[in-house]
Amino acid sequence: MTYKVSTGLRNQMLVTGSLRAALLNGKIRIFTGSEPASADAxxxxxxxxxxxxxxxxxxxxLDTTAVDGIVAKVVADVLKGTNLATGTAGYYRHVGSADTGASSATEPRIQGRVSTSGAEMNLGSTALVSGIEQPLDEYSINLPTF
Structure with missing residues (x-):
């Protein structure tokens, strides 16, 4: 599994702060189709x-504690949303609170594929139906060993 991380998030992590701080009060957006070539797109x-x-x-x-290079959502938090449209989920973005979705080299973003197995985000079904609640029971981000 390979996340795509935006230039803005990489720069923040290298110089000014943490991944957790960059994505504070962020959201996960799920889209149809193939993911863009980069998280800056x-x-x-x-x-x-x-x-x-x-x-x-x-x-x-995200939680205030990371274990073995992995940080997860706060355990007590329930992550969910109501589907806005009907379609097949193809990719997601975890974005900061002010992200407009436009091309940007400064917005913090994590992007990955959505599937039922073997992707960066695995859902019970990729067929989402408008008006139905979509839970996300587990969510974590891992940082690879350098």
Whole structure:
């Protein structure tokens, strides 16, 4: 599995702060189609769902503790969203709270494929239906060994 990480997130992690801080109050957006060539590129496809804490629209945060290079959502938090459209999920982006989805080399983003297995984000089904609640029971980000 290989995440695509934006230039803005890499730069922040190298100089000014943590991945957790960069994505504070962020959201996960799930789209149709193939993922863009880089996380700096503009969003493509149809936005199927926006996931955050309790589906309330206020974003979510990652835990304050990482274990073995992995940081996960806060265990007590329930991540979910209501599907905005019907379609087949192809990729997702975890974005910061102010991300507009436009091309950017400064926005913090993590991007990956969506599938039922073997992808950066695995869902029970990639067939999302408008108006149905979409839970995300588990979510974590790992940083590889350098």
């Amino acid at each position: 503009a969003e493509t496809g149809t936005l199927l769902c926006e996931i955050d804490k309790d589906g309330a629209g206020a974003g979510f945060n």
